[in-house]
Amino acid sequence: MHISRNSFNSTFIFVAMDTKGILSHITRHVTLTPEEREFFTSLLIPVNVKQGDFVEQSGEVTTNFIHVNSGCLMTYFTDPSANDHVIQFSTAGWWTADLHSLTQNQSSIYSTRALADSEIFMLPKIRLEELVDRYPIFERFFRIMFQNSLVTHQQRIVQAFSFTAEQRYEYFQQKYPQLEQFVPLKYIASYLGITPEFLSKIRRKRMEK
Amino acid sequence: MHISRNSFNSTFIFVAMDTKGILSHITRHVTLTPEEREFFTSLLIPVNVKQGDFVEQSGEVTTNFIHVNSGCLMTYFTDPSANDHVIQFSTAGWWTADLHSLTQNQSSIYSTRALADSEIFMLPKIRLEELVDRYPIFERFFRIMFQNSLVTHQQRIVQAFSFTAEQRYEYFQQKYPQLEQFVPLKYIASYLGITPEFLSKIRRKRMEK
DNA sequence: CGTCTATTTGAATGTACTCAAAAGCGGTGG
DNA sequence: CCACCGCTTTTGAGTACATTCAAATAGACG
Numbered sequence: 001m002h003i004s005r006n007s008f009n010s011t012f013i014f015v016a017m018d019t020k021g022i023l024s025h026i027t028r029h030v031t032l033t034p035e036e037r038e039f040f041t042s043l044l045i046p047v048n049v050k051q052g053d054f055v056e057q058s059g060e061v062t063t064n065f066i067h068v069n070s071g072c073l074m075t076y077f078t079d080p081s082a083n084d085h086v087i088q089f090s091t092a093g094w095w096t097a098d099l100h101s102l103t104q105n106q107s108s109i110y111s112t113r114a115l116a117d118s119e120i121f122m123l124p125k126i127r128l129e130e131l132v133d134r135y136p137i138f139e140r141f142f143r144i145m146f147q148n149s150l151v152t153h154q155q156r157i158v159q160a161f162s163f164t165a166e167q168r169y170e171y172f173q174q175k176y177p178q179l180e181q182f183v184p185l186k187y188i189a190s191y192l193g194i195t196p197e198f199l200s201k202i203r204r205k206r207m208e209k
Numbered sequence: 210m211h212i213s214r215n216s217f218n219s220t221f222i223f224v225a226m227d228t229k230g231i232l233s234h235i236t237r238h239v240t241l242t243p244e245e246r247e248f249f250t251s252l253l254i255p256v257n258v259k260q261g262d263f264v265e266q267s268g269e270v271t272t273n274f275i276h277v278n279s280g281c282l283m284t285y286f287t288d289p290s291a292n293d294h295v296i297q298f299s300t301a302g303w304w305t306a307d308l309h310s311l312t313q314n315q316s317s318i319y320s321t322r323a324l325a326d327s328e329i330f331m332l333p334k335i336r337l338e339e340l341v342d343r344y345p346i347f348e349r350f351f352r353i354m355f356q357n358s359l360v361t362h363q364q365r366i367v368q369a370f371s372f373t374a375e376q377r378y379e380y381f382q383q384k385y386p387q388l389e390q391f392v393p394l395k396y397i398a399s400y401l402g403i404t405p406e407f408l409s410k411i412r413r414k415r416m417e418k
Numbered sequence: 419c420g421t422c423t424a425t426t427t428g429a430a431t432g433t434a435c436t437c438a439a440a441a442g443c444g445g446t447g448g
Numbered sequence: 449c450c451a452c453c454g455c456t457t458t459t460g461a462g463t464a465c466a467t468t469c470a471a472a473t474a475g476a477c478g
Contacts, residue, residue, distance in 0.1 A: 079371045087366065100360045132352075136345035139352050143341075146355035151309045153362035157296065160369040161402035162288045165466070184424065193370035198466055200426050374434070394457065407434055409458050 017046035017119050021069050025093050030141045040138070043131060045122040049114040056112040062101035064122040068094050071118020072179075074187060075110050086191040089115070089179055095145065115183060165194045166202050226255035226328055231276050234302050239350045249347070252340060254331040258323040265321040271310035273331040277303050280327020281388075283396060284319050295399040298324070298388055304354065324392060374403045375411050 019041045026032065032040070046069075049055060055073060056062055066073070073090040075098075087110065090096045101108035102125055132139040159168055169192055173180060180188065189199035228250045235241065241249070253276075258264060264282060265271055275282070282299040284307075296319065299305045310317035311334055341348040368377055378401055382389060389397065398408035 077367050077371070083371065085367060085371050087363065099356050100363075103356065103360075132349065136348060139345060139348040140341065143348050143352035143355060146352060146359055147308050147312065149359055150355055150362060151312070153359060153366065154296065154309075157362065157365055157369065158286050158294060160366065162286070162292065162294050186424065195467060196425070197427085197468085201466090204426080393455095404435060405457070406436085406459085410434090413458080 017048075017069060017121070019044065019121075021092065022067050022121060025067075026141055029144045030137050032137065036135050036137060039135065040131060043123060043127040045124070047120050047122055049118050049120060051114055051116050053114045054111060055114060055120065056098065056108060056110065058109055058111045059107050061105055062098045062108050063125050065095060065097045065102070065125070065128060066090075066112070067121040067123065068092055068096070069119040069121060071120070072115040072183070073112055073118060073120070074115050074183075075112045076190065077110050084190060085193070086187050089176065089183065089187075089191065091179070115187070160193060165192060165198060166205075168192045169199065169202055226257075226278060226330070228253065228330075230278055230301065231330060234276075235350055238353045239346050241346065245344050245346060248344065249340060252332060252336040254333070256329050256331055258327050258329060260323055260325050262323045263320060264323060264329065265307065265317060265319065267318055267320045268316050270314055271307045271317050272334050274304060274306045274311070274334070274337060275299075275321070276330040276332065277301055277305070278328040278330060280329070281324040281392070282321050282327060282329070283324050283392075284321045285399065286319050293399060294402070295396050298385065298392065298396075298400065300388070324396070369402060374401060374407060375414075377401045378408065378411055 022044070023032070023037060023041070026040075044067075045064075049071075055066060056064075056075075058078060068090045070092050073094075073096060074086055075088045075090065075096055076084045076086045078084050088096060090112075096112060098108040098110045100106065101110075128138075128142075132142070159171065163171070169188075172188065172192060185199055185203075186196040189196045192199065194202075231253070232241070232246060232250070235249075254273075255278075258280075264275060265273075265284075267287060277299045279301050282303075282305060283295055284297045284299065284305055285293045285295045287293050297305060299321075305321060307317040307319045309315065310319075337347075337351075341351070368380065372380070378397075381397065381401060394408055394412075395405040398405045401408065403411075
């Protein structure tokens with residue numbers, strides 16, 4: 001899998017970053033006291049990544065939850081035949097993490113890379129544990145977040161099995177209209193579970209209508 | 210979709226039921242005080258269902274979390290072409306719920322039925338809310354449960370897109386060896402996202418090896 | 419412009435589906 | 449106890465959806 005900038009950049013740029021976005025996403029689900037906000041934001045590690053940078057690499061043990069403040073990330077799985085399968089695109093407001101690697105301390109089978117220059121927050125697993133021990137309201141927040149994520153995952157499973165590729169593409173366009181603007185089609189094809197060639201044929205067919 | 214007993218049984222049988230199993234599943238993840246155990250079990254509604262009974266029906270708004278104490282349930286989705294797609298088999302120790310219907314108060318697109326005579330616990334949504342408000346330890350429990358469930362869901366998405374039907378069948382056999390003993394093949398085919406005819410052909414091919 | 423990658427096109431192929439029908443299997447009633 | 453019924457599973461032929469491979473075209477970037 002190649003993106004224009006394909007070097008692995010291990011020297012992330014740490015900068016001051018606005019926490020309004022992430023806090024507003026959280027307070028959509030739970031109410032925080034000033035103290036809770038303060039403590040939470042103190043745990044976040046702001047990182048600037050450039051297009052093509054790896055945020056996580058398969059084979060390593062994941063130690064961070066990641067929140068996208070701006071830009072766009074892509075998480076993908078490389079199968080034994082060296083084919084990549086995009087699992088998720090994460091735009092502003094989304095969280096991403098390999099929960100299996102994170103909870104079982106096993107090396108990850110997923111990689112996460114920046115599809116565009118992005119501002120992200122890293123929340124180390126051990127810090128999250130401190131956070132929820134101290135303020136159970138965050139336990140609730142993550143419970144709700146995982147709960148919502150499960151709904152989305154379940155819908156994707158249903159679709160994978162009951163929709164044709166063309167229907168999945170239509171659904172994708174409706175649900176993420178902004179993504180198609182700047183995500184290369186081959187990654188969208190991968191996300192839909194089809195080859196770039198076949199996506200191209202679907203697109204032509206739809207243009208002709 | 211037909212099971213031997215295909216009547217909708219709205220008169221569930223309420224009985225005394227052992228709460229040891231469900232408590233041990235919970236205390237695998239969190240530690241509970243006697244008071245917390247007591248309060249939690251007081252919220253559970255034990256129900257006995259017979260093979261073929263509906264536990265939840267699509268079109269209705271879901272109001273319960275369901276825990277399987279013994280037996281086996283199956284949750285499936287009926288698509289616009291009236292084809293059923295099995296989403297999950299739930300055996301002893303599993304939880305099941307349509308989180309979308311539950312959280313958004315919308316009518317469910319899933320149905321859940323008993324594949325065998327089963328003992329289940331119902332936990333009404335409003336009771337769960339009381340529970341987590343009063344004892345945040347349960348917030349943690351459900352956070353961990355959803356987190357683990359997400360791992361499984363993600364794996365299933367990866368498999369749907371990168372495995373052939375035969376590979377998915379092999380994985381299923383490894384992961385749920387007990388299920389194949391008594392679940393009709395057509396439901397297993399549905400779970401795997403293939404037709405019963407094709408599963409039959411896969412099985413013959415594997416027998417010949 | 420030249421190079422590199424992304425996208426499109428077309429032909430041949432493969433995986434899985436549809437439809438129709440036969441075979442297997444468990445229960446029920448005469 | 450056997451015959452019949454309803455449902456599940458198997459089989460086979462024809463078909464559709466999606467892939468592979470090879471090559472042409474289009475776009476982005478230096």
